[in-house]
Amino acid sequence: MFKFPEIVEIPLAQGIDKIMDWLLVYLDGFFDFIGMIILKVVMAFENLFLFLPWFVIILLVGLAGWKLIRSLKTGILFMILMLIIGTFGYWELSMRTLALVISSVVFALLIGLPMGIQMARSDRTERILKPILDGMQTMPSFVYLIPALMFFGMGKVPAMFATIIYAVPPVIRLTNVGIRTVDVEAVEAAKAFGATPRQILFDVQLPLAKPSIMVGINQTTMMALAMVVIGSMIGAKGLGMEVLLAISRIEVGRGFEAGISIVFLAIIIDRITHSFSESREKDSK
């Protein structure tokens, strides 16, 4: 057997560690600031979800199913799923998980939409971002936990930081694709009438790219849910933590209940965000 010669080893790992050290020293205040904002937002959602009585939330979810997906059956199904989560005793944890997911998605969109728009506007930006996004999407999700831990320590904030980074690629990608595939003539028409780039963006490109962008938001949300569960490894309280505990204590039943609750949440979130991407039929008089 030939052993790979150690002399030719490229010190990438050390290099990255050095950069991390540098960032930690010089950008400490910056990360504190970011962490504070992230925490404020997630706490606001968490407090809201825990403040509202469970039956109000169940009703709201049912209503969302009925009105957005336009099927009373789906609304009732959603309510049953939420009730089951409650009977498992996971109501509070699922609300915390939901708060983590929603606030992560909010941040991911704040970052991802403008980046997607920029990417659509400039071929150069697209050339640079595309391989990075490809890389990010194939990178094992755990890897994001390490820098998050180093910047923010344990808790909700690093979990969300990792979630945001992990979940942002689809919305960037699909915003870009959506805008780039908008009917050329519609854009040219706006240009021909003397529209400014801003008018073109808001009057033509974004509305016509909406279905694609919504698919991106749906994917980002689902990835955020998956990552929030993993984020419990670094101390984000929620359903993921229950699964983790069940694994370490080898309690199959408990793990199964927590797992099922995650699946139910996923179904509800998926169906609701998916409904946005289906373009409404235009009613005509």
Place this chain on the structure above:
Amino acid sequence: MADKPNDVQIIIKNLWKVYGKDPKRVFQKGLQDKTKEEIQNETGCVVGMRDINLEIRKGEFYILMGLSGSGKSTLIRALIRLIKSTKGSITINGDDITRMNADQLMKFRRKTFGMVFQHYGLLPHLTVLDNAAYGLKVRGVSKEVRYAKAREVLETVGLKGWEDYYPTNLSGGMQQRVGLARALANDPEILLMDEPFSGLDPLIRRQMQDELVELQSKLQKTIIFVTHDLHEALKLGDQIAIMRNGEVVQVGTPEDIVTQPADDYVQEFVQDASPAKVLTAGSIMSEVPVITYVWEGPKTALTLMRREKKKIGYVVDQKQRFLGVITAKELERLLSGEERFKTIPTSSIEVVDTVTEDVLIEDLFSIAPKNPYPIPVVDEKNKLLGRITNDHIFESISNNEGGSDV
């Protein structure tokens, strides 16, 4: 055409468009005299337009025609700078559009142009009304004013009652009407239309062409219209520029193009065009041999007719307005009768169909057989201008030089 004002509105000088990376190379290397293929092989650049020089007058219906890939779209899009030309200038109302900065360009587009696209280019998420009002919205016109204007133009294009529908609810022809309404709402000086009717069924297409002709007779805008359909070009155009491989090979009136094609390419284009579709009554008519004034006595009229060896006279009043035809036979009958006539009685004048100068020969085919006499040609005030015999018609369509007087 004769009744159009003569001021030139658009001057295109030495205009080039070379697609590809670093297109200026073509000129630096001195390749501009090579053929399109040679340039493409040497540099990988595609010549979209080559050294185009055109003048377009205000109020003119100007057609760009040519085979696919001949550069029609490139040219019309360069006029509004949806494509940036590589070399040369385009002066519109005295301003060179190729030299404007982004801001000037935006303002210039707003006040000068309306554009209609082949695939309509409508915004599917907006109602017909909002689509028609879009150009005005871009200009920052208030909602009330722009909706009022949009309703007005929608009515003009025959879409009253469709304001609240979405484009997808409409047929192709109707969608293109919305496109036209949107362009007209801005009241642009220049209307650009890139194959606006080529996606439509033949019948709808003809109808839209007719309506556009009628609209243009009212609006008198400068229209640049791209088509590869000869009949469309002949029907609509005041001037036609024929393009091949990015070059303009001939410019002329429909009549010029059909009767004097500049080369084989144009010849091939027009070969199935019947002169009957371009030549007008005015261009083939000849002088009326015998004009009979209605206040003349039958005797004078008959004398004049016999002197010219003709069997009929064309009767006009004091203002040269055409009243009808009187035959020598009828005059003889009047003279042989008991009653003595001082002037020609109305009852003796035979009323016949007339045509105006701009009627196409094609349309004479249906009139000629019904008329026992040569067809009188009158102007819009019914003043007698000339007449057309069957011989005139046959000669004009059998002979490409046609239309000379007979």
